[in-house]
Amino acid sequence: MARRSHRLFARWYPKAAASLEDRGLGEQRARLLAGLSGRVLEVGSGHGANFTHYPGAVTELVAVEPEEAMRELGRERAEELGLKAVVLDGQAEQLAFENDSFDAVVCTLVLCSVEDQARALAEVHRVLKPGGRLVLLEHVGSANRNIRAFEYLFDVVLWSHVFGGCHTSRDTGAALTAAGFDTAGLAPERLPFLPYPLKVSPHLAGEARKPA
Numbered sequence: 749m750a751r752r753s754h755r756l757f758a759r760w761y762p763k764a765a766a767s768l769e770d771r772g773l774g775e776q777r778a779r780l781l782a783g784l785s786g787r788v789l790e791v792g793s794g795h796g797a798n799f800t801h802y803p804g805a806v807t808e809l810v811a812v813e814p815e816e817a818m819r820e821l822g823r824e825r826a827e828e829l830g831l832k833a834v835v836l837d838g839q840a841e842q843l844a845f846e847n848d849s850f851d852a853v854v855c856t857l858v859l860c861s862v863e864d865q866a867r868a869l870a871e872v873h874r875v876l877k878p879g880g881r882l883v884l885l886e887h888v889g890s891a892n893r894n895i896r897a898f899e900y901l902f903d904v905v906l907w908s909h910v911f912g913g914c915h916t917s918r919d920t921g922a923a924l925t926a927a928g929f930d931t932a933g934l935a936p937e938r939l940p941f942l943p944y945p946l947k948v949s950p951h952l953a954g955e956a957r958k959p960a
């Protein structure tokens with residue numbers, strides 16, 4: 749599947765995001781990833797901000813990242829950390845892995861940016877083992893219909909173009925349910941340390957399960 753590249757975003761995002769790690773994002777990541785074990789796939793791994801937080805019980809880490817500049821930074825990060833991670837070119841909508849082959853999949857701040865969210869979630873569901881979990885941290889659209897309509901317009905006119913295809917208006921919770929995930933393990937979160945408008949966006953954090 750052809751994908752629009754966001755090279756400029758890939759250059760500035762790692763530096764801009766670094767300042768958020770100490771202001772709460774790093775803690776969020778650590779909490780989310782702490783319980784992982786076995787064979788794990790991270791989708792849209794960016795510059796590898798999650799890599800520091802994978803526990804030793806993760807026996808194999810495979811990461812997929814479509815932007816070359818981000819991928820290179822991710823590989824460097826893994827090397828610095830002495831992490832045996834494979835960072836591959838790829839995209840969520842077309843995962844080059846076998847069915848039922850991962851214990852867990854990780855997506856942080858990615859499902860807002862994939863071009864085809866339904867297709868990406870179908871792929872994540874396919875590669876997860878039955879009972880496997882999708883661990884995620886994602887900002888989602890407002891529950892208020894009027895605000896959501898504004899977010900949609902904002903995305904179309906400005907936000908998505910500047911922020912690497914990101915959308916503020918997505919109903920990711922509903923998309924997860926439609927894709928067959930059990931979302932009981934997801935909770936709403938507020939991340940006030942993020943820049944506007946994401947600081948006022950609701951977030952979903954936790955795990956969505958593929959039924960056993």
Ligand SMILES: C[S@@+](CC[C@H](N)C(=O)[O-])C[C@H]1O[C@@H](n2cnc3c(N)ncnc32)[C@H](O)[C@@H]1O
Pocket residue numbers: 751761765791792793794795796797798812813814815818838839840841855856857858861862863912913
């Ligand atoms: C906001 S950044 C988040 C990066 C990283 N996950 C983090 O937590 O810092 C969004 C990431 O999603 C990636 N991305 C965008 N579209 C994607 C797709 N279709 N499949 C996989 N990754 C994608 C981008 O290249 C970028 O690395």
